[in-house]
Amino acid sequence: MIGAGLIGLAIAFELAERGATVRVYDRGEPARAASWAGAGMLAPYTERVADEVLLDFCAASLREYPPFVDRVRAAGGMDPRLRLDGVVHAAFNQADLERLQHGARELVAREVATEILDRASLLSVEPWLGSQVAGGVIVSGEGCVDNRRLGRALVSACQTRGVLVERSSAMHVECNERRVLGVHTDLGFVAAGAIVNAGGAWASQLQGIPPSCVPPIVPIKGEMLALGAPVDFVRHATWVPGAYLVPRDDGRLLVGATVESAGFDERVTARGVHELLHAALSSAPSLGSFAVTESWAGLRPGTPDGLPFLGPTPIAGLFLACGHYRNGILLAPATARALADAIENKIGPELQSFSIERRTEESSPSRITRM
Numbered sequence: 001m002i003g004a005g006l007i008g009l010a011i012a013f014e015l016a017e018r019g020a021t022v023r024v025y026d027r028g029e030p031a032r033a034a035s036w037a038g039a040g041m042l043a044p045y046t047e048r049v050a051d052e053v054l055l056d057f058c059a060a061s062l063r064e065y066p067p068f069v070d071r072v073r074a075a076g077g078m079d080p081r082l083r084l085d086g087v088v089h090a091a092f093n094q095a096d097l098e099r100l101q102h103g104a105r106e107l108v109a110r111e112v113a114t115e116i117l118d119r120a121s122l123l124s125v126e127p128w129l130g131s132q133v134a135g136g137v138i139v140s141g142e143g144c145v146d147n148r149r150l151g152r153a154l155v156s157a158c159q160t161r162g163v164l165v166e167r168s169s170a171m172h173v174e175c176n177e178r179r180v181l182g183v184h185t186d187l188g189f190v191a192a193g194a195i196v197n198a199g200g201a202w203a204s205q206l207q208g209i210p211p212s213c214v215p216p217i218v219p220i221k222g223e224m225l226a227l228g229a230p231v232d233f234v235r236h237a238t239w240v241p242g243a244y245l246v247p248r249d250d251g252r253l254l255v256g257a258t259v260e261s262a263g264f265d266e267r268v269t270a271r272g273v274h275e276l277l278h279a280a281l282s283s284a285p286s287l288g289s290f291a292v293t294e295s296w297a298g299l300r301p302g303t304p305d306g307l308p309f310l311g312p313t314p315i316a317g318l319f320l321a322c323g324h325y326r327n328g329i330l331l332a333p334a335t336a337r338a339l340a341d342a343i344e345n346k347i348g349p350e351l352q353s354f355s356i357e358r359r360t361e362e363s364s365p366s367r368i369t370r371m
């Protein structure tokens, strides 16, 4: 496994639970890149994932989250704090409210538990929303996970299941024209029957890969910050115009996130912080008295068509698990299951749309939007 983000670690854990011998290599600290920087929202419907196949995969992953977290907790002894108690989307004018209500009716027709909230009901659920709020919706089965805790929990669960999680500053895959042979690390050559490129935003830079197997991944920067708020001041992950707010049970209230093509720049900028605070405080002026306790940035692994690259490649034994863009935390359980199946040669139709064979380098990243 190359890359110890949530994706690489989740696959490694799944494979180890199925009895495989697994090594995970990362040039940095495990679970510190995008997987640490994300907000941990598990909200494919609120997020409005447009592609139907991707939405189905996201929905499957959301269903798989509770048993996945139970297994990780049982193996590693750490609770990633999964909360599936609903995600709120608030509107501040009539046109936005009608759009939300229309979307909510479509979700109900698809049997996704969704409730339309008038202004009074919304304020009883989230009293901190400002006086201008018009109403909103809540998608009941969505929620969030503390992705930083999940990362630590997965490292611990992997180690308990015998996975070696190691650092290597230089990684070079060796393959012949038909199949992978192994990987060169700082400590020498390690033979491998299967190698998974789970390199996140850096997946296209992995050395030793033939061009037909290089995924066209682009980094999409996201800045976030945290406010110190009383626990339960904000009760649910909540979307407001231009930002979302995600409460943690340690008192941090996350405010996210900018979306920007800025190469591999991971600086927090004055403009990013300004945009996030402006959006949050416009919707809820009461947040203005809280301390800004943290700010950070991370790189989402974007793809030209917004879909991840998952599954086998033209080189036998070389697999891809990258390009999860805005939904890699959500997609960790389903990705782990599907990739472990693929490595065990049980490839169903589920991964077809995510194959490297579709390479779409020419198309523009049209699905990239704000927030």
Ligand SMILES: Cc1cc2nc3c(=O)[nH]c(=O)nc-3n(C[C@H](O)[C@H](O)[C@H](O)COP(=O)(O)OP(=O)(O)OC[C@H]3O[C@@H](n4cnc5c(N)ncnc54)[C@H](O)[C@@H]3O)c2cc1C
Pocket: 002, 003, 004, 005, 006, 007, 008, 025, 026, 027, 028, 029, 030, 031, 032, 033, 034, 035, 036, 037, 038, 039, 040, 041, 042, 168, 169, 170, 171, 198, 199, 200, 201, 202, 203, 205, 206, 207, 221, 222, 223, 224, 256, 257, 258, 297, 298, 299, 300, 301, 321, 322, 323, 324, 325, 326, 327, 328, 329, 330, 331
């Ligand atoms: C601000 C922000 C908010 C987000 N919010 C959400 C959210 O609410 N919900 C959600 O589902 N998703 C969210 N995401 C997206 C999510 O974080 C990512 O899709 C996900 O973390 C990707 O996981 P990963 O394991 O593929 O990549 P990463 O976590 O980036 O891990 C990749 C790892 O690979 C390593 N690596 C790369 N190349 C090599 C190499 N050659 N050799 C050795 N190691 C290598 C890197 O060091 C890194 O540790 C957000 C992302 C950001 C930035």
